[in-house]
Amino acid sequence: MAIVLFTDFGASDLYAGQVEAVLAREAPGERVVHLLHEAPMFDPRASAHLLAALVSRLPPGHVYLCVVDPGVGSARGAVVMEAGGGWFVGPDNGLLSVVAARASARRLWRLVRQPPGVSVSFHGRDLFAPIAAAVATGRFPDQRVAAATALDVDLGADDLPEIVYVDHYGNAFTGLRAAGLPTDRRLFARGRAIAHARVFAATAPGAPFWYENSAGLVEIAANGESAAQMLGLTIGDPVRWA
Amino acid sequence: MAIVLFTDFGASDLYAGQVEAVLAREAPGERVVHLLHEAPMFDPRASAHLLAALVSRLPPGHVYLCVVDPGVGSARGAVVMEAGGGWFVGPDNGLLSVVAARASARRLWRLVRQPPGVSVSFHGRDLFAPIAAAVATGRFPDQRVAAATALDVDLGADDLPEIVYVDHYGNAFTGLRAAGLPTDRRLFARGRAIAHARVFAATAPGAPFWYENSAGLVEIAANGESAAQMLGLTIGDPVRWA
Amino acid sequence: MAIVLFTDFGASDLYAGQVEAVLAREAPGERVVHLLHEAPMFDPRASAHLLAALVSRLPPGHVYLCVVDPGVGSARGAVVMEAGGGWFVGPDNGLLSVVAARASARRLWRLVRQPPGVSVSFHGRDLFAPIAAAVATGRFPDQRVAAATALDVDLGADDLPEIVYVDHYGNAFTGLRAAGLPTDRRLFARGRAIAHARVFAATAPGAPFWYENSAGLVEIAANGESAAQMLGLTIGDPVRWA
Numbered sequence: 001m002a003i004v005l006f007t008d009f010g011a012s013d014l015y016a017g018q019v020e021a022v023l024a025r026e027a028p029g030e031r032v033v034h035l036l037h038e039a040p041m042f043d044p045r046a047s048a049h050l051l052a053a054l055v056s057r058l059p060p061g062h063v064y065l066c067v068v069d070p071g072v073g074s075a076r077g078a079v080v081m082e083a084g085g086g087w088f089v090g091p092d093n094g095l096l097s098v099v100a101a102r103a104s105a106r107r108l109w110r111l112v113r114q115p116p117g118v119s120v121s122f123h124g125r126d127l128f129a130p131i132a133a134a135v136a137t138g139r140f141p142d143q144r145v146a147a148a149t150a151l152d153v154d155l156g157a158d159d160l161p162e163i164v165y166v167d168h169y170g171n172a173f174t175g176l177r178a179a180g181l182p183t184d185r186r187l188f189a190r191g192r193a194i195a196h197a198r199v200f201a202a203t204a205p206g207a208p209f210w211y212e213n214s215a216g217l218v219e220i221a222a223n224g225e226s227a228a229q230m231l232g233l234t235i236g237d238p239v240r241w242a
Numbered sequence: 243m244a245i246v247l248f249t250d251f252g253a254s255d256l257y258a259g260q261v262e263a264v265l266a267r268e269a270p271g272e273r274v275v276h277l278l279h280e281a282p283m284f285d286p287r288a289s290a291h292l293l294a295a296l297v298s299r300l301p302p303g304h305v306y307l308c309v310v311d312p313g314v315g316s317a318r319g320a321v322v323m324e325a326g327g328g329w330f331v332g333p334d335n336g337l338l339s340v341v342a343a344r345a346s347a348r349r350l351w352r353l354v355r356q357p358p359g360v361s362v363s364f365h366g367r368d369l370f371a372p373i374a375a376a377v378a379t380g381r382f383p384d385q386r387v388a389a390a391t392a393l394d395v396d397l398g399a400d401d402l403p404e405i406v407y408v409d410h411y412g413n414a415f416t417g418l419r420a421a422g423l424p425t426d427r428r429l430f431a432r433g434r435a436i437a438h439a440r441v442f443a444a445t446a447p448g449a450p451f452w453y454e455n456s457a458g459l460v461e462i463a464a465n466g467e468s469a470a471q472m473l474g475l476t477i478g479d480p481v482r483w484a
Numbered sequence: 485m486a487i488v489l490f491t492d493f494g495a496s497d498l499y500a501g502q503v504e505a506v507l508a509r510e511a512p513g514e515r516v517v518h519l520l521h522e523a524p525m526f527d528p529r530a531s532a533h534l535l536a537a538l539v540s541r542l543p544p545g546h547v548y549l550c551v552v553d554p555g556v557g558s559a560r561g562a563v564v565m566e567a568g569g570g571w572f573v574g575p576d577n578g579l580l581s582v583v584a585a586r587a588s589a590r591r592l593w594r595l596v597r598q599p600p601g602v603s604v605s606f607h608g609r610d611l612f613a614p615i616a617a618a619v620a621t622g623r624f625p626d627q628r629v630a631a632a633t634a635l636d637v638d639l640g641a642d643d644l645p646e647i648v649y650v651d652h653y654g655n656a657f658t659g660l661r662a663a664g665l666p667t668d669r670r671l672f673a674r675g676r677a678i679a680h681a682r683v684f685a686a687t688a689p690g691a692p693f694w695y696e697n698s699a700g701l702v703e704i705a706a707n708g709e710s711a712a713q714m715l716g717l718t719i720g721d722p723v724r725w726a
Contacts, residue, residue: 002266004259010652011254012495014534017488017519018542018698024486024515025543031266035259041653042708050256057367058260059267070708073683120683122698125541168252169283199315199362214260214364224284224312244508246501253496273508277501292498299609300502301509410494411525441557441604456502456606466526466554 001061002031003136006051007124008068011037018125019065026133033062039165040235042070044095046164048155049175052098053215060085065124065132068095073120077152078111080131080145089132091123094153101157109145163189163237164217170226172233173219178212186242187218190231193242194220206230244273245378246300248293249309249366253279260367261307268375275304281407282477284312286337288406290397291417294340295457302327307374309366310337319394320353320365322373322387331374333365336395343399351387405431405479406459412468414475415461420454428484429460432473435484436462448472485545486515487620490535491608492552495521502609503549510617517546523649524719526554528579530648532639533659536582537699544569549616551608552579561636562595562607564615564629573616575607578637585641593629647673647721648701654710656717657703662696670726671702674715677726678704690714 003023009015011034020032035054040046047068055064069076069091077092083103088096092110100106111131118126134141160175167173172189183196187210197209203223208230213219218239220227227233245265251257253276262274277296282288289310297306311318311333319334325345330338334352342348353373360368376383402417409415414431425438429452439451445465450472455461460481462469469475487507493499495518504516519538524530531552539548553560553575561576567587572580576594584590595615602610618625644659651657656673667680671694681693687707692714697703702723704711711717 001270002263004263012522013652014520014522014538014649015651017517018538020517021486021488021519021542021546024517024546028485028515031270033259033262033266035263036256038254038256054256054260058263062263062266071685074685119698121695125698165256167257168255201313201316211363214361214367243512244505246505273512275501275504275508277505278498280496280498296498296502300505304505304508407498409499410497443555443558453605456603456609 001063001136002033003027003132004033004035004062004064005037006035006039006054006064006066007037008039008041008047009037009124013037015122015124018122019129022125022129023133026130027137030133030136039068042068043235044068044093045155045160046162046175046235048095048098049160049164050173051095052102053177053217055084055086055099057215063087063089063132063136065128066090066095067124067128069093069123072123078123078127079148079151080109080111080135082107087135089128089135092152094155097151097153097155098157100151101154108148108151110148111144112146113144115144161239163233163235163239166228166233166235170228171213171219171221172228173213173215173217174239176218176239177216178218179216181218187220187239188242189220189233189237189239192231243303243305243378244275245269245374246275246277246304246306247279248277248281248306249279250281250283250289251279251309251366255279257364257366261371264367264371265375268372269379272375272378281310284310285477286310286335287397287402288404288417288477290337290340291402291406292415293337294344295419295459297326297328297341299457305329305331305374305378307366307370308332308337309370311335311365314365315362320369321390321393322351322353322377324349329377331370331377334394336397339393339395339397340399342393343396350390350393352390353386354388355386357386403481405475405477405481408470408475408477412470413455413461413463414470415455415457415459416481418460418481419458420460421458423460429462429481430484431462431475431479431481434473485547485620486517487511487616488517488519488546488548489521490519490523490538490548490550491521492523492525492531493521493608497521499606499608502606503613506609506613507617510614511621514617514620523552526552527719528552528554528577529639529644530646530659530719532579532582533644533648534657535579536586537661537701539568539570539583541699547571547573547616547620549608549612550574550579551612553577553607556607557604562611563632563635564593564595564619566591571619573612573619576636578639581635581637581639582641584635585638592632592635594632595628596630597628599628645723647717647719647723650712650717650719654712655697655703655705656712657697657699657701658723660702660723661700662702663700665702671704671723672726673704673717673721673723676715
């Protein structure tokens with residue numbers, strides 16, 4: 001399987017590559033997948049809902065190295081978690097908690113001993129990458145972790161009725177799971193009522209609609225245009241059903 | 243060999259990583275190369291000419307997973323193709339047709355059976371990635387494809403006298419192949435006549451010129467500046483010889 | 485170990501992928517790490533200082549393929565270097581010289597024979613990638629290089645009191661190494677005096693501070709905001725100690 005990176009490090013920036021250079025030494029045989037480095041910046045809550053949705057549609061067994069960590073260098077905890085058939089390594093700031101709350105079973109460990117030489121600002125490279133590499137290569141880091149029962153920050157399993165991500169086409173992801181929703185409902189965002197459509201190709205250009213996107217979330221989109229721009233949507237904007 | 247991705251998924255976005263996470267399971271031993279995720283968006287025609295040029299300069303034998311697919315979810319077809327020593331998987335909307343038309347020989351199959359659980363909007367992850375993985379690992383997907391003789395959308399082998407790509411330096415690629423062109427010709431773009439230069443270092447800063455770029459295409463460039471910005475060039479702008 | 489790419493090719497652009505497609509053929513068993521493709525554009529000097537800092541914090545043994553090369557196609561030389569436990573391949577324009585000057589020992593070779601078919605504008609793909617692949621796979625390219633004693637362009641080992649990089653959070657890296665600096669010093673940039681803080685979490689939102697960043701450099705940052713935007717900092721801006 002692979003070590004899958006989910007961070008707000010910036011897709012064009014120099015942080016993800018440093019993490020991979022460390023993984024290349026610590027886990028030379030493991031594939032590294034850059035899932036997303038533009039997770040909602042400094043926003044563990046929106047990121048947690050996006051992460052949970054993405055993970056639900058990917059093959060099981062990956063090790064997810066997750067870093068959206070505005071509190072790096074503070075006293076916030078760090079955890080290793082097994083949940084839903086995958087492994088997760090990251091800060092204990094809510095980021096992993098939606099995955100945790102929705103999993104039928106999970107196991108949790110808390111990082112209790114840092115290796116020497118950890119920088120104050122880049123735990124992704126110095127702390128989480130070596131741990132993820134150890135997990136991925138079957139060398140569970142018993143000396144550095146202790147079993148734990150609960151996360152410090154727990155956002156729960158409920159959906160989040162907000163915009164959690166805007167992709168480069170201008171599609172706006174909500175934190176609402178779409179499975180089983182009646183398709184005659186209208187979604188309100190920025191004062192506008194938005195009807196359902198099944199696929200892009202079934203809609204007129206320029207008319208926003210909602211549908212179940214490939215991550216299983218309710219998404220606001222528009223055929224051939226940016227729905228986010230059209231409606232002025234940004235991360236954190238509330239949505240509600242009519 | 244590698245599985246080479248050519249898409250308009252966005253280099254910073256979350257789609258390419260999901261495709262790679264699927265490939266990590268379906269083709270664990272194969273390298274994945276992210277050739278380009280900023281192909282001309284929703285534009286299979288410009289993308290087709292860019293793809294054909296890039297492929298012509300890369301080592302043979304790769305499996306290209308190509309997705310520029312504004313019609314995803316509609317009735318457009320999907321194909322597997324062997325051409326010019328490489329393999330290609332993608333939608334039948336013209337995207338693969340320039341490669342096909344310029345190859346001395348090609349073989350074509352049409353996807354006739356979808357696996358279960360394919361999303362309506364992300365065939366890259368759910369449909370094309372498993373097929374590309376199967377081809378790359380020598381498990382040709384006989385059960386899902388049927389031999390075909392022609393593409394539904396065929397753009398032909400001719401050059402395209404338009405801007406097909408602008409790189410981050412501001413160099414503007416045309417769809418014109420440069421090999422064998424007399425270098426005393428002047429190219430017209432946006433009402434301006436542009437002379438030839440052999441290399442960047444041979445020109446004065448700020449003077450646009452055309453030359454044969456590393457993809458074998460006629461490119462409009464300027465030494466140390468953005469030719470696209472200087473001349474106001476965008477994808478789709480026509481060019482012609484004086 | 486890995487082949488680590490450090491370039492100004494653009495993280496979203498089509499150059500890095502072409503390099504990796506060549507490496508996939510020439511070094512099929514070697515991992516490729518995309519460390520940075522947004523190195524200061526056309527700026528070997530700032531890039532050289534950034535590269536030296538990043539390399540100092542990464543595991544030894546990697547092969548670095550480095551391209552910030554405004555003089556491609558001119559008579560500038562090209563080199564292979566072993567320094568500080570790593571290997572480096574790139575143009576002889578100063579880019580590798582800070583790493584060289586700070587290493588306790590180094591060995592240098594000059595490229596003296598180009599393979600056939602090298603394009604005038606993309607030495608990264610056609611010249612440097614095959615050389616880096618040869619070094620990484622233990623097939624040192626004796627036929628193409630000759631031992632050399634000095635670089636043509638040598639920037640020396642000294643720090644650079646300028647901004648050399650701005651990350652996507654808006655943190656501004658200087659070319660000053662931070663180790664051992666007294667933390668009661670104030671840094672001047674754009675006419676503003678900036679005090680030290682140890683970690684982001686220890687500062688008030690909106691107050692710029694300097695600290696030793698994860699690359700070992702003096703960095704100007706602000707908690708939860710863009711210091712670069714707040715202070716108007718760009719690459720090349722001078723800084724000095726009060």
